Amino acid sequence: MSLFSSVYRERNAEVRGILDSVRCPSPKRVDEILAHSQSEPPSLSEIAELLQIGVTAGADSDAQFEMLRAHTRKHWRASSGNAVRYVSPIYVSSYCVDACPYCNFSARRLDTVRYRLSLAELDREIASVLARDARVVELVYATDPEYDTDLLVRDVSRTVRAVENLEGGGVLLCTEYLSSKAYEALADAGLRGIVQWDETLDEQAYSRWHSASPRKANFHTRMDNHDRALAAGLDVATGALFGLADFRYDALMQVARARYFAQAYGRGPFVMGTARLKPIGGRELRLETTVSDRAHETALMVYKIALPQTGRWLQTRETFDMNLRNLLDGDVFTYSCGDVQPGGYTQINTTSVAGAQFGVNELERDYVDNELAKQGFHINYGWMTAPRALAVR
Numbered sequence: 001m002s003l004f005s006s007v008y009r010e011r012n013a014e015v016r017g018i019l020d021s022v023r024c025p026s027p028k029r030v031d032e033i034l035a036h037s038q039s040e041p042p043s044l045s046e047i048a049e050l051l052q053i054g055v056t057a058g059a060d061s062d063a064q065f066e067m068l069r070a071h072t073r074k075h076w077r078a079s080s081g082n083a084v085r086y087v088s089p090i091y092v093s094s095y096c097v098d099a100c101p102y103c104n105f106s107a108r109r110l111d112t113v114r115y116r117l118s119l120a121e122l123d124r125e126i127a128s129v130l131a132r133d134a135r136v137v138e139l140v141y142a143t144d145p146e147y148d149t150d151l152l153v154r155d156v157s158r159t160v161r162a163v164e165n166l167e168g169g170g171v172l173l174c175t176e177y178l179s180s181k182a183y184e185a186l187a188d189a190g191l192r193g194i195v196q197w198d199e200t201l202d203e204q205a206y207s208r209w210h211s212a213s214p215r216k217a218n219f220h221t222r223m224d225n226h227d228r229a230l231a232a233g234l235d236v237a238t239g240a241l242f243g244l245a246d247f248r249y250d251a252l253m254q255v256a257r258a259r260y261f262a263q264a265y266g267r268g269p270f271v272m273g274t275a276r277l278k279p280i281g282g283r284e285l286r287l288e289t290t291v292s293d294r295a296h297e298t299a300l301m302v303y304k305i306a307l308p309q310t311g312r313w314l315q316t317r318e319t320f321d322m323n324l325r326n327l328l329d330g331d332v333f334t335y336s337c338g339d340v341q342p343g344g345y346t347q348i349n350t351t352s353v354a355g356a357q358f359g360v361n362e363l364e365r366d367y368v369d370n371e372l373a374k375q376g377f378h379i380n381y382g383w384m385t386a387p388r389a390l391a392v393r
């Protein structure tokens, strides 16, 4: 099996070298890069130039920023007929052994109200999201030691049975990193893909944020998690959590990694996560690096220019205005996340922030439908294509 860790040092050095000397491009240079991107994928150096627009003072970068906006809208946002792909996350457990400071499920947060769904409760949550038209379900677990491979296979099989006859339906899984054997068993159970953000591929920054986490602290084993899933025949969603390190480094490394996946496995990520650190439950985070709206939106547009076949997962942690402004055809967008806690759809536990993983903007469906329609978008609830033939193992 090919592993990203085998090329990590090389990519890391390349990206750091590029960032050492990158400058904000002139409007003429932006024009050249965008024109060039029509015939071949932009190089990492070109992508770094575009990212620099996000950290350059407004007066010196407004025109370039608007060029990115015009370009992405021209190519990936028509006046009508755009679709966003819907995913319903179902939180199964909020027990966690890890201690990420930006997450309310951290083992160190003693006042978090925790819950683990019983099988009957999981069934109720599945029925609840299917009754709302969801067809693609993402089962979400913290690093809960209770859930070994057998239990994950049990939950996935159960959810697969609930969606397998629904057009475009499928099951995704968000857990901490797993073994190849676990992914093979999950793929055999009908799992279609995994969702895992890398947080950051900056090893030092990763260590600062995660050294207190007994399992997640293992940077290299975690980094190769997507390789293990891809080799088992699963699709992958990846991405960085912007704000843990220099967002330009993270965006560049994500593009480098997506291209590596395409080369090694014949397919890149089906979607790039675009999460940005936010305060949780009224508690501020002491960030070493902040990612402004301008920087965040620049990264979103640059992802699309660099990886045109890949959607972006616009986050409910952001305001709806921000998401509406940035949506492009084929993106993933979810307006209800079950309050990001176990039992959120059927109100089994609590719907207060005391039980939620982080703060989100839960929205009403009618409102979202209307606002999306004004911008030429509709929601595609059943977007998964037929399962690929299983990889030869």
Ligand code: SF4
Binding pocket: 096, 097, 098, 099, 100, 103, 104, 105, 106, 107, 141, 142, 143, 176, 216
């Ligand atoms: S981000 Fe994941 S691993 Fe970290 S504390 Fe939260 S649930 Fe646990």
